[in-house]
Amino acid sequence: LSPEDLHRMQGQLQRFMYEYEFGLREVETKISILSDEFRHMHDYNPIEHVTSRVKSADSITRKVIRKGVAPDIDSIRQHIVDIAGLRVTCSFTQDVYLIFNLLTKQSDITVREVRDYIATPKPNGYKSLHAIVEVPVFLSTGTISVPVEVQFRTISMDFWASLEHKIHYKYDGNVPADLVAELKDAADAAQELDAKMEALHRELHGAR
Numbered sequence: 001l002s003p004e005d006l007h008r009m010q011g012q013l014q015r016f017m018y019e020y021e022f023g024l025r026e027v028e029t030k031i032s033i034l035s036d037e038f039r040h041m042h043d044y045n046p047i048e049h050v051t052s053r054v055k056s057a058d059s060i061t062r063k064v065i066r067k068g069v070a071p072d073i074d075s076i077r078q079h080i081v082d083i084a085g086l087r088v089t090c091s092f093t094q095d096v097y098l099i100f101n102l103l104t105k106q107s108d109i110t111v112r113e114v115r116d117y118i119a120t121p122k123p124n125g126y127k128s129l130h131a132i133v134e135v136p137v138f139l140s141t142g143t144i145s146v147p148v149e150v151q152f153r154t155i156s157m158d159f160w161a162s163l164e165h166k167i168h169y170k171y172d173g174n175v176p177a178d179l180v181a182e183l184k185d186a187a188d189a190a191q192e193l194d195a196k197m198e199a200l201h202r203e204l205h206g207a208r
């Protein structure tokens with residue numbers, strides 16, 4: 001590769017990553033507006049906290065290899081749809097669906113895919129509502145449509161997932177069977193807690 005080729009590739013890669021960064025900012029703004037509206041104009045904010053990240057080049061490469069995607073920018077753009085990711089943690093399960101609906105019904109949002117791991121949890125106990133949404137980003141060169149993965153979950157689902165992720169990482173994916181079973185028990189306990197807390201919350205709001 002000539003220095004010019006390298007320079008061109010570097011520019012392409014930089015532009016590629018910025019596009020996801022911009023898409024992420026658009027969706028983040030939408031969630032943050034909803035959060036502020038609930039906080040200031042209603043008596044209750046269903047959004048507890050929001051985190052976001054653009055997948056690292058290292059992590060994109062691992063996923064490209066794992067999924068057998070051709071290593072060129074167009075194929076990666078088409079097949080790796082969680083390069084921009086947002087995690088919205090809500091108070092209760094009903095809030096998860098409320099915020100999901102409020103985001104996905106916005107007229108500039110296109111829903112590309114929904115995976116409801118709350119209705120159908122993964123065998124290990126993982127629960128979350130995932131949506132791949134496409135958002136327009138208005139650049140000087142024209143409008144692009146950027147996919148963003150939004151994960152919606154409750155505090156207890158988030159607590160469970162972050163511990164499970166650490167354990168999964170520590171054992172490099174080969175988690176011992178007894179730990180897997182304990183994690184599944186913990187997921188069931190988290191679900192029970194969610195149901196109890198939500199019932200209390202409904203009572204409180206009913207009383208008002």
Ligand code: 0O2
Pocket residue numbers: 055082085115122124126130160161162164165
């Ligand atoms: P990271 O580091 O969070 O980005 P596919 O291979 O397409 O069937 P894919 O793309 O992994 O599945 O999609 P899926 O199953 O919807 O999961 C996407 C993301 O959800 C993961 O991203 C995790 O963030 C989260 N997730 C899914 N399953 C689990 C789980 O069992 N435990 C935990 N803790 N998180 C989970 P990445 O890319 O794996 O990782």
